[in-house]
Amino acid sequence: MVEELTQAEDAVAACIDAVTWARPEDELIAALDTTHRIEQRLAAVKLAVIRELDGRRTATTRGASSTAVWLRERLRLTVPAARRLVDLATVLENGNPGVRHALAGGCITVDQARVIADSVDSVQTAAGPEVADKALGMLVEWAGQFDPTLLRKLSTRILDHVAPDIADGAARAALDAEARRATRDRHLTLSTLTDGRLRLTGILDTETAGLLRAAIDPLGAPSDPDDQRSPGQRRHDALGDVCRLALRTGELPENGGDPAQIVVTTSFDGLTGQLGGGTLDTGLHLTPEAVRHLACDAAILPAVLGGAGQPLDLGRQRRLITGPLRRALVLRDRGCAFPGCDRPPRWCDAHHIHHWADGGTTSLTNAVLLCGHHHRHLHHSDWTVRLAGDGNPEFVPPAWLDPEQLPRRNHYHRRT
Template sequence: MIDELAQADSAVATCADAPVWALSEHDLIAVLDATHRLQQRLAAVQLAAIRELDGRGTVLAQGASSTAVWLRHRLRLDVYAARRLVGLAASLDVVPCAVREALASGAVSLEQARVIAETAATVSASAGVEVADKAVGVLVDWAGQFDPALLRKLGTRILDHVAPDLADAAAAAALAAEAARATRDRHVTISEQAGGRLRLSGTLDAEAAALLRAVIDPLSAPSGPDDTRCAGQRRHDALADVCRLALHSGELPETGGEPAQLVVTVDYDGLARQLGSGTLDVGLRLTPDTVRRLACDAAILPAVLGGAGQVLDVGRQRRLVSGPLRRALVLRDAGCAFPGCDRPPRWCAAHHIRHWADGGPTSLDNAVLLCGHHHRHIHQTEWVVRLGDDGHPEFVPPAWLDPEQVPRRNHYHRRM
């Protein structure tokens, strides 16, 4: 075997030095097909060797803690790639003979072989070995046309082709088993990280997954050609928007529907000069900019503290844009007022045009609806918002963006 592999290595080295630019398109495609087939065959040989080494305990005898760790060092792989090789090698034990032959001939890839093996095991459990063998034959033929993902999808209805009389009952049993697994495995884990951040992980059942996708997908689309957020950041911001919508709905239990409450423990002058930080009830400290932004649509409770930090008096809620005032704001702006934004009112917070910390009143003439993205944008950039002569908001861009600083308006929500 070593001599044969050495000859193959020499042949491949010769091909690597050959000028591909001299080949026709037909020959280039033939080279691609041949290298792929050879790659699959070599992978089958490699996995067989890994499986044997693992079974003999060779790597443990050499001092490695696991086969994956040994492969990482021996082949200079990352841990993920090494573990994947070990997993694929282990799957060879349950691969039917016909699949191993197809794998050795290069007719199927490693991932296709795994899909076929798993499908065959499912069919065998529900319909017997003979039907499973028929399914393997059909799936090996399909492997010449379909990638692993589509092959797996087709495999869910393989009994329609090899045992139609058993298909409906088997499909119902498989669906019930999958539903039971989804119910059992569903979970969401929330892990606290430094700086008040949270790490989310978990598995959703099919219904919850569909609900999440239905809500997150439209909100996580790029907002325009200048949107530099990656897909993960857009999904993060979409999830935050969903949480804001839930808070504003008024339908959450107990304290649901109320915007965040901030207890600012700095003196008034510090807040007004944008120098004072704030503290949430969970102990997380917020930057002055964040405090001022959240303060636009939050319930601010002025607190009088004693020398030891005890609360001596808490003032009443006095500056939340709600009730008739918010309804009037929605009627006027009809959504996020920033130019070009189409977010509806339920996704928006009321922004004080003249900040409350600067003495700005809570009134219709001093408020404007802004979605979460543009609310942050207004607080963090040089855009200026004001009311025009007709009482509708207009936005003055910074000079670097428009030297003329021509005021802009949102025409998306314009009422005809």
């Protein structure tokens, strides 16, 4: 397979520098159609490979928490994009060979394949395999005329065309299937921009969308006739108000042994002089004005820091790494320290590098922050962790994965 794909790659590479301006229009259109068809066929191969790797649990044996997370590292994808690939590969492999063949034949696109697979699955549940085959043929034919958005709209009434006698009775089943898809596809992604802000993207199911609108619509209304904020800015500010209200209730679950809270680090001189900025435990920076605003209603915890900002000593000797000592650990590791993991501090456990039961101390020099998956993985694999000369954790892979066993670090949480 690799040899054949390499030959295909060479053939494509030979076309990259083709002089397109000298080609007649008909030839360029034919090249476009052929390129698009090859792209879909390659997608079918890619999905088959992903499905096989997922079935073999390749990702977990290499230290990743899931195939989607491993694909993000391997192919430089976002986690939502990688997860969609894994989901579609599973759907096409487990119950929709016709859709897979249509994709492999270059007759439909990946996005159309998602729509058709969902629709055929619903039809098979409602009317059986024979009707599902009819629906598949009709949807593939429609895919030659309609984009994925229109195709999904048409697919909601596919039974009217292939099985009109049960169409009305199956409408409820279609609604239930749509609800299941909404549950499956729900997600919220927080992406850190280069300047420290966050981009929110995601899909909310109907119920959650209703809750969000009910919460932010009253707070997002113009505060007075002179309110100059745009609708988007008002919704942004309303979301912040909702979060503040939730934190003030004191009823949120604990986070790493502490009440739900935001932690801001600033210098004593900067705080008292009202001139210094601050840093959140996520690594984001705050202006002096924002620090002063938060300090009006906050607990102030003194900490001794080294010249390079390294926390030196916090808390008393004990087994559990909580309170001030955990805060110091979060300041240092910023999140799960395992290479390639982007889990934030609130999802992480504090791991004793030299186990407490074996005489290890409960101190910053004997602790590392790990998410639940990598905490378990470290305990049940040949990976080892240690603190490097600069006081930051580094991980040594097993020899079977890297014969040279070169230490690796997490680069997602670096401050610079």
